[in-house]
Amino acid sequence: MSKKSDKKAAALQKKATEKQKNILEMLKSHGAKIYDDLDGGQFPKFSIPSRSVSNIVYDKKLRQYILGNSTALRSSRNTSQLRSFTQLMWLAFFANRLTNEKKSSTLRDIYYSSQAFEIDFEDQSESDNIIVDLEAVTSRPREDFHIFPEERSSIFGDLNIEYTIPGYEGKSMNLSNHPDGYAIGPSLTTAELVDTSAEIVIAIEKGGLFTRFVEEQIDKKFKSIIINTGGQAPRSTRTLLKRLHDEMGLPVIILTDGDVYGEHIAMVIKSGSANAAHLRELTVPDAKWVGVWATDIEKYKLPTIPMTESDIKRCYDLQKDPRYLDGIWKKELEVFLRLKRKAELEAFSKYGLTNITEKYLPQKLELAKSL
């Protein structure tokens, strides 16, 4: 390793250590307050931003959902809250250990780890919920506490990174070396983005199409980084997308199935979800949804399947969302409702396997410039 890279690695490590220190400090101050309450003969309590529907508001300036001002008091005196209070305390305690020891853990790990401490989560959804509580109290995403969801999204393209995670500090990697792509996990999300020849990021909903795009060398043909979101994009993927946009200055386009769920996958990447209203820095407001649009179904004469009742209900639900009140978001929803039919990305295969990469994608990339 060169001296220069040594220096850089040291800088990276310092930055990571700084962040870790902040988090540990914050957890410590929360813990100290609880400790003092107990020692003073008081039932400990704290307030937490309310995550009830009435407290989730759309912030036009931030272009995402955020939590309003109302807070809820959690008291250990209240027996109906005592259990979840303890669970949250345990989670903070466990996150503190994870952060201290620089170990990462999945949501499922958390669920099982709890059992060693007589913290009885009934199921993983209960432990997941407590993790969201911790995020809300600290206003930090769980990834900051080394807690990650199970990975299913991946990335491919000419992008050089340097790891910051323990044991890999300063080690670099080019993300076009392995044709199956790289899983987007904690090490990638926290890695330093060094440089890239790509000019655009293409986020695609499905693994099958991701493989096709790699095979067809879309990364080279269109100077792009390809990301498989694996359906609804996980937080880590959204974080990475945001970093690629903000730090590398890359525009982001999104390709989804031609249905209402696809449209919403694009929307969540662009402006977040109500579920994560307590967190910011997870959105790419400039990301563009380029297809498959409802209008494309007619334009490209795609084979379709009928919408189900829940598809239709979802359309009506989204029409109430303030983000769907104008532009293509509004228009496409209306067309979906008119057609009552939907088309998958694979539908292009009717016109040949490479039809989507050779005909559709170029047209959409061209179109994206004007969006």
Next chain:
Amino acid sequence: MSSIKEKFNQISPSEFFYRNRDLAGFSNPTRSLYTAVREFVENGLDACDQKGILPDIHLTIKAVDPDKPDPKPYILMVKDNGPGIESKHVPLAFGTVLYGSKFGLKQARGMFGLGATMAILYGQITTNKPVTVKSSTDGKTSEEYEMLLDIQKNKPVILKHKTKEVSKQGLSVSIFLEGDYSKAGAKIRDYVYQTSLITPYATITFDDPKGEKYHYPRIIKTMPKPPTIIRPHPYGIDVETIRRMIVESQFEIPTIDDAMIEKVRKDLGLSKKNLAFTAIMAKAKSRWKNLSRQVRVVIALMSFLKMDFDKLSKIRIEDIDVPNKKLFYWDFGDSQSKSVDMDPESQYYRQLTNTVQGETLTSFLNKRFQRVGPTTAVKFSEFAGFKPEKRIGSMSNQELVKLSDALQKFDDFMSPDPSCLAPLGEEPLEKGMRKFFNPDFLAVIQRNASAYSGFPFIVEMGIAYGGDISTRGIKVYRYANRIPLLYDEGSDVVLKVVNDIDWSRYKAKGDPPLVIVSHICSTRIPYKTVGKENVADRQEIEKELKLAIQFIARKLSVFMNKRGQAEAAKKRANLYAKYIPLIAQFCTELAGKKNEPNIQKILQEEKPIENE
């Protein structure tokens, strides 16, 4: 015409009941066995109650041939320790169907004798075997009869009669009858169980055909106050009853025969003297004060007839026509009916009409009814539009109807006298329920007496929760006049009231282990059907039941609240004890401290206060 009348007259009461036995509960072997048990057990209990003897009832049912399938003949024997029945009355009491029952009002389980005789009759019809009655009134000798019933003649046929030495007083009746114990058994066992619950001062033993013994020993040694026979209340009376009461209250015009004339002569001191009419009248006037009513009436009659004793012996009084002021008589000498006018101004006229027309309305009401004093009687007369001195014997049919209607409508009568009722009482009810259910909670209430349509009634109720009660949901034991009601509960007013209660309001949610005992006692229970198993929803009774149940349910809710609070406090303490140490452990490491905080202070504070 005459043949129909003759035929009708020939049906004896026994035959009538024989033909209508299903009305009395003897419709099939199952029901009949159950009804027979009831009749004999209730007779035994009633007999003891009336004499203030703590009852000791022994019921035995045995199959004649245990190997035969049901229905089959059974021997049913019920033995009590009551006063027994005098030997000479035994054949009539058990060998005939008596019709007509005691006049007067008093609460009793059943009408004496009727049901028991029906059971005997049923037994005889189905098995052709005699009834055996053993009665001892003195506890030394027992009169034992074996009898059959001559249904057509309604007469007992005594097959055997002997006298034996015994050591206990009481009555034992044993009959053979066709029954179905496999089907009736559950009901009979229920009946014995529930009867024991409402009769905690009795010992009841039941030996069943399968060799099982059900023994319910006496729980308390004091008997409830026996009821007294009382006069009827004006509200509970109809035209027909008034008519019967008037007939009873009137003085009859004495028959003027030789014996009567002899008595009059003697009272006037004229036994040996024959005086003329005017002389007799003068004599009577001088002795008037000392004359009996009967003699006075005869003198009054003579005053209008203007006859001496000799002439008087040759006539017979036919009628006294008060409205037309005429006196009719039959002259044996002339063999024809004759009449004389009565002078309304005569002092004897009043004597006569008063006798014929009975008492004044006010005196009738005052003397024959309960709750009617002289003042009330006058007030009522005005209300009803009658003169207070109106003679009741002079009332026309229309006036009687008017009187009867007014009696129902007059508001100022005090409510009926409940002294004719025999409620069990709160303490015996409570003790009985405690022994039977060993509950965690128990409350009883005896409501004050109330009345419907002139019939007094009292509602008693008890509620028990938890303990030995293993059934989920509310179990209601219904009683009327200390008889358990086992059939037709669906349409009963008690069930209606219980079901109308919102039990969650009383903190008894879900299917609480609850037992409710409801006892209505009245001189007349308003049964819905002839089967006498369900009480009709009379507004007044429903109201009393509701008040009773609300009272005990409120007590239940207080108990449940306390218990709930204690449980909640315990639960809270347990939760704190489990979680607070964990919080302490986690925050210690989180805060980077070495020692855990002192949590004893808050754990101590939340320790439940032990009560009960």
